[in-house]
Amino acid sequence: MALVISFATQTNSCQSYFHIHTLVEYWPECENLNPYLAAAILNIMSNNNSIHDFDINLIVEYYSGTERQGCGSPDVTLKALSFIDKLSPCSHIADIGCGTGGQTMVLASQFEGKITGVDLFPTFVDLFNKNAEQLNLQHRVKGIVGSMDNLLFENEKLDVIWCEGAIYNIGYEKGLREWRKFLKNDGFIVVSEASWLTDERPAEIEEFWMDAYPGIDTIPNKIAQMQKAGYSLVAFFVLPENCWTEHFYDPQAKPREDFLKKHAGNRAAEGFIENQRHEEQLYRKYNKYYGYAFYIGKKSDL
Numbered sequence: 001m002a003l004v005i006s007f008a009t010q011t012n013s014c015q016s017y018f019h020i021h022t023l024v025e026y027w028p029e030c031e032n033l034n035p036y037l038a039a040a041i042l043n044i045m046s047n048n049n050s051i052h053d054f055d056i057n058l059i060v061e062y063y064s065g066t067e068r069q070g071c072g073s074p075d076v077t078l079k080a081l082s083f084i085d086k087l088s089p090c091s092h093i094a095d096i097g098c099g100t101g102g103q104t105m106v107l108a109s110q111f112e113g114k115i116t117g118v119d120l121f122p123t124f125v126d127l128f129n130k131n132a133e134q135l136n137l138q139h140r141v142k143g144i145v146g147s148m149d150n151l152l153f154e155n156e157k158l159d160v161i162w163c164e165g166a167i168y169n170i171g172y173e174k175g176l177r178e179w180r181k182f183l184k185n186d187g188f189i190v191v192s193e194a195s196w197l198t199d200e201r202p203a204e205i206e207e208f209w210m211d212a213y214p215g216i217d218t219i220p221n222k223i224a225q226m227q228k229a230g231y232s233l234v235a236f237f238v239l240p241e242n243c244w245t246e247h248f249y250d251p252q253a254k255p256r257e258d259f260l261k262k263h264a265g266n267r268a269a270e271g272f273i274e275n276q277r278h279e280e281q282l283y284r285k286y287n288k289y290y291g292y293a294f295y296i297g298k299k300s301d302l
C-alpha cells in the first residue's frame, strides 16, 4: 500500500490531547477524527510494529502508572457533585472518559447509586475495575470499553453525565449536544473543560492551545454554548492551581523518571516526556491566562 504514514503523537498532558502530526497520503480526513480513534484506526491499518503502534501503547502505559490522567482533585469533584440535587441510591451516573477512575471512586464515596465508567482504552478500564474492586464497589461501579462518540446508553435513562477533562475528545459543543438525549428530563451534565481565563493572552500560549485544542474558549462563551446545547446553567467554577500542580504534575515526577529509564534510548518515549515537561512549564508560566473550569448544567427544553 502506498501509504506514507508519518505519525507522532504528542500529549498535552492535562488534556492528554493526542495531537496527531499525521500526514497520511490519500487520507487527509484523518486529521478531523478524534485523535484516539485516528490512532486506533492507524494501528489497524498498519500491520507492522511501526512508530504509531508503539506511541499509543506508550502513552497508555505511562498514564496507567498515574493516579489521574488529567487535572482535578477529590475536592473539586465533590464540589461539583454538591450542585446536583435529587440523587438517590436508584440514580445512575455515567462517567465518560473515566480513565482509571480517579474521580469516579471519589464520586462513589459520596453517591450510593450506580456509576458506569466509559473509556476507549481497555487497559484503563481494567485498572478502573480493579480499583473499584479494591474499594469493594464492584457491585455498583463498573467500567466498560466504549467510545464517547458512540455511547450505548438508552435514551432518557441517565441521571447525570459526568466528564472530567475528556469531552475535548469529541468536542465540547458536540459532546453536550450528542449526550443530551441520554439524560432524563431533569438530568444533569457535569464537565470540566479547558478555558481561557482572560480575553487576551500572550501569543506563545495562544499558539500552543490553538494547535493543541482550538476548542478552548472563554468561560462566558463556554456557558453560552452549554445553554445553546439545551441545558440551563447550574454552576461553574475554575479549578484551583493545585489541581494541576499537586494533583497532576507533581505526582508525575517519579513515573516520568521510571518511564525514561525503562525506555532509555527510545526517541518516541523521550519525545513524549519532553512534551509533557514543556506543557507543564507553559502551565506554570501562563496559568493566569488559562485553566480548567467545571460547567454544571441541567437538561432544559431546546
Ligand SMILES: C[S@@+](CC[C@H](N)C(=O)[O-])C[C@H]1O[C@@H](n2cnc3c(N)ncnc32)[C@H](O)[C@@H]1O
Pocket (backbone or CB within 6 Å): 013, 014, 015, 016, 034, 036, 037, 067, 068, 069, 070, 071, 072, 096, 097, 098, 099, 100, 101, 102, 103, 118, 119, 120, 121, 124, 146, 147, 148, 149, 163, 164, 165, 166, 169
Ligand atoms: C485527560 S484524560 C481524563 C481521564 C479522567 N477523567 C481524569 O480526569 O483523570 C482523557 C480520557 O479520555 C479517554 N478517551 C479519549 N478518547 C475517548 C473516546 N473516544 N471515548 C472514550 N474515552 C476516550 C482517554 O482514554 C482518557 O482516559
